[in-house]
Amino acid sequence: MSLPRLLLADDHRIVVEGLRSILSPEFDLVGIVEDGRQLVEAARRLDPDIIIADVSMPHLNGLDAVQQLK
Numbered sequence: 001m002s003l004p005r006l007l008l009a010d011d012h013r014i015v016v017e018g019l020r021s022i023l024s025p026e027f028d029l030v031g032i033v034e035d036g037r038q039l040v041e042a043a044r045r046l047d048p049d050i051i052i053a054d055v056s057m058p059h060l061n062g063l064d065a066v067q068q069l070k
Contacts, residue, residue, distance in 0.1 A: 003028040007048035009039040009065070011057045019052065036060025043069050 006027040010016050011034045020029060027050070031042045035058045043051060051069075053062035060068075 004049040005030045005046070007031045007033070007039070007043055007046060007051045009033045009036070009042075009051065009053040009057065009062060011035060011054060015054070034058070036062060036065035039065040040068050 004027050006023060006029050008016050008019055008029065008031070010019075010032075016032055020032075023029070030046045030048050033039050033042050036053075037059045039051070039053055039057070039062070040060070051066070053066055055062045057065075
């Protein structure tokens with residue numbers, strides 16, 4: 001059985017690295033992005049099962065990015 005595909009979106013590298021270390025045994029980390037525009041593009045390209053997104057990111061906040069993907 002394959003692991004769920006995960007996309008992380010956060011503009012703080014230390015947060016991303018912490019989440020990566022906690023979640024990597026249970027998820028296939030398919031991408032990391034640093035702003036909302038990158039999140040929208042990466043989500044469409046990578047088709048992850050799960051997205052973890054920061055609410056406050058540059059260029060497009062996480063809430064608006066997720067709304068676009070919805």
